[in-house]
Amino acid sequence: MNLVAAADFLAPTVAWASLAPILIVLGAGVLGVLVEALAPVGARRAVGIGLACLATLAAAVVLVSRWLKVSSEPSSLGEYIEDPLTVVAQLILAVLGFLAVLVLADRTRVGDGAFAGQPSDTPGSTEEELTDAKAYQRSEVFPLALLSLGGMMLFPAADSYVMLFVALEVMSLPLYILAATARRRRQLSQEAALKYFVLGAFSSGFLLMGSALLYGFSGSLTISGLAGALVARSGMDMIGVAGVLMVLVGLLFKVGAAPFHAWTPDVYTGAPTPVTGFMAAAVKVAAFAAMLRFYQTCAAILQWDLVPVLVAVAALTMVVGTFAGVVQTDVKRMLAFSSIAHAGFVLIGVLSLVQGSTGHVLAYLLAYGLATVGAFGLVALVRRGDAEGAPGAEATALERWAGLGRTHPVIAGTMLLFLLSFAGIPLTGGFIGKFVVFSDGFAGGHGWLVALALACSAVTAFFYFRLVRLMFFAEPADGVVVVRSEGLSAVAVALCAAGTLALGVVPGPVLSVLSQVVILLP
Structure with missing residues (x-):
C-alpha cells in the first residue's frame, strides 16, 4: 500500500522563473532582517543598502528577460497570473524601488539622515539623547522597504x-512602520503612522467583506472564477455588485481616491520624506495595476451598474485634489493633494476600456512615479538652517523656497522639471501620460470627464507655478540651506530627471512596449 501511495504521489511543479523577481526581493528583505540582527553594528547600514540595491536591480534584469517570453505566451500559475500586465508593473515597481532606496539611504555629510537613530526611543527622552550621542543608526528601513516592495509586486499578479489580501498586508504593514520613523517631528510621524494604520485596517475590512460576498456569489475564491459566474448569471445580482464595489473601495483607498483620501495629506506630511516619495510612487503603481486586472476581468461585466459610481468617484477625486491643493502652504501637503488629483486622472484610463488603455495607464504611472520620487528627494535636501548655518528640519513651508532659483539653481531647475511633468507640460513624461490617458477616456465615451480633467489640470498648474514663481522670482528666504549629502539622492534625482525628459522627448520606444500590455482574461 505504501509503495502504491508513493507511486501515485506527484511532486508539485513550481514555476521558479516566474516567481524569481518576487523571491529575489522578499529573500533580500528576509536576509536584511538577519543582517540587522547579526551583523556588526558598523556594517549593517552598508550591507543593507547594498542588498536593497542589488535585489531591485536583479529583479529588474530578470523581469526584462521574462518579458521576451511572457509577451507571446502569458500563463496562469494557479492563483498567480504572469501576463504582460504583471511583468511590466513589476518592472516599473523594481525601478521605482531602486530609486527610492537611494533616497532612503542618503544622509548629510555629518550623518544626519531622515530616520531616527532608534525609532523606539521616546521623543526627547534620555534614551534618544544617548542614541544621538553615540550616532547610532538602525537600518531596518531597507528590509522593510524590500518586504513592502515584494507585496506590491504580488499585487498585480x-x-x-x-x-490579494496577503499582498495588501505585506505591502502595507512595513509602510505603517516606516511612516513612524522620522528623525524630526517624531510625534507627528507617529501620529501619521497611527492614522495610516487605522484607516488602512478599515480599507482591508472592506476588501475582506467584499471578497466574502463574492465568494458566496460565485463559489470561487479566484477573480477568474468570479468572471465566469458573472457571465453565467442573468440580470443584476445585488450581492455581486456589492462585493465588487467593496473590493474596489479597498483598492481606491490605496490610491488615495476621494472620498477615501483623508489619510493622504496627513500621512504624506508626517512620514519621513523619502518614505513619502516611495509610498506615493510605488503604492499607486501596485494598486492601480491590481485595479486594472480586477476591473477588466470582472467589474467591467457590471459596468452598466458600476460606471456611474466610479465616474462620480473619479470626478470627485480630481476636484478635491485640485481645489484643496490650491490653498496649501506646505510643499509636502501640496504634493499630497496633487497625488489625489493624479489618482482621478488615472481612473479615467482604468474606466476607458479601449485597446491599449492598460499600457497607457502604466505609462502615466511610470511618468508620475519618476517625478514623485525625484520631487520628494529634493524636498528632503532643503532644510531650515540655524544661526550658524547648520541644517535642521526640512523647510517644507512654501515661503521657505523663495529665491531658491538664485541661490541653488540646479536644485530649483530640477524641481521645475518635475513640476512641469506634474502639470502635463509638453516635452515631459507627464504630458505623454496625460495625453494617452485622456485620449483613451475620450475614445471610451467619457468626454465630459476628460473635459473636467483638463480644467483640473489647468488649476493644478496654478499651484505648481506658484512654487515656481517663489523659486525664481522672489527674494531668497533667510535661514534656508540645501544640505550637502553623501550623493545618493543626487544620483536618484538625476535618474528621475533623465527618465522624465526621455519619456517626454522620445516616448516612442516605451509606448511601443507598453502597447503590447494585455491582461490574461479567463
Missing part, C-alpha cells in the same frame, strides 16, 4: 482574494 493576484488572481485570488486570498493572495
Whole structure:
C-alpha cells in the first residue's frame, strides 16, 4: 500500500522563473532582517543598502528577460497570473524601488539622515539623547522597504482574494512602520503612522467583506472564477455588485481616491520624506495595476451598474485634489493633494476600456512615479538652517523656497522639471501620460470627464507655478540651506530627471512596449 501511495504521489511543479523577481526581493528583505540582527553594528547600514540595491536591480534584469517570453505566451500559475500586465508593473515597481532606496539611504555629510537613530526611543527622552550621542543608526528601513516592495509586486499578479489580501498586508504593514520613523517631528510621524494604520485596517475590512460576498456569489475564491459566474448569471445580482464595489473601495483607498483620501495629506506630511516619495510612487503603481486586472476581468461585466459610481468617484477625486491643493502652504501637503488629483486622472484610463488603455495607464504611472520620487528627494535636501548655518528640519513651508532659483539653481531647475511633468507640460513624461490617458477616456465615451480633467489640470498648474514663481522670482528666504549629502539622492534625482525628459522627448520606444500590455482574461 505504501509503495502504491508513493507511486501515485506527484511532486508539485513550481514555476521558479516566474516567481524569481518576487523571491529575489522578499529573500533580500528576509536576509536584511538577519543582517540587522547579526551583523556588526558598523556594517549593517552598508550591507543593507547594498542588498536593497542589488535585489531591485536583479529583479529588474530578470523581469526584462521574462518579458521576451511572457509577451507571446502569458500563463496562469494557479492563483498567480504572469501576463504582460504583471511583468511590466513589476518592472516599473523594481525601478521605482531602486530609486527610492537611494533616497532612503542618503544622509548629510555629518550623518544626519531622515530616520531616527532608534525609532523606539521616546521623543526627547534620555534614551534618544544617548542614541544621538553615540550616532547610532538602525537600518531596518531597507528590509522593510524590500518586504513592502515584494507585496506590491504580488499585487498585480493576484488572481485570488486570498493572495490579494496577503499582498495588501505585506505591502502595507512595513509602510505603517516606516511612516513612524522620522528623525524630526517624531510625534507627528507617529501620529501619521497611527492614522495610516487605522484607516488602512478599515480599507482591508472592506476588501475582506467584499471578497466574502463574492465568494458566496460565485463559489470561487479566484477573480477568474468570479468572471465566469458573472457571465453565467442573468440580470443584476445585488450581492455581486456589492462585493465588487467593496473590493474596489479597498483598492481606491490605496490610491488615495476621494472620498477615501483623508489619510493622504496627513500621512504624506508626517512620514519621513523619502518614505513619502516611495509610498506615493510605488503604492499607486501596485494598486492601480491590481485595479486594472480586477476591473477588466470582472467589474467591467457590471459596468452598466458600476460606471456611474466610479465616474462620480473619479470626478470627485480630481476636484478635491485640485481645489484643496490650491490653498496649501506646505510643499509636502501640496504634493499630497496633487497625488489625489493624479489618482482621478488615472481612473479615467482604468474606466476607458479601449485597446491599449492598460499600457497607457502604466505609462502615466511610470511618468508620475519618476517625478514623485525625484520631487520628494529634493524636498528632503532643503532644510531650515540655524544661526550658524547648520541644517535642521526640512523647510517644507512654501515661503521657505523663495529665491531658491538664485541661490541653488540646479536644485530649483530640477524641481521645475518635475513640476512641469506634474502639470502635463509638453516635452515631459507627464504630458505623454496625460495625453494617452485622456485620449483613451475620450475614445471610451467619457468626454465630459476628460473635459473636467483638463480644467483640473489647468488649476493644478496654478499651484505648481506658484512654487515656481517663489523659486525664481522672489527674494531668497533667510535661514534656508540645501544640505550637502553623501550623493545618493543626487544620483536618484538625476535618474528621475533623465527618465522624465526621455519619456517626454522620445516616448516612442516605451509606448511601443507598453502597447503590447494585455491582461490574461479567463
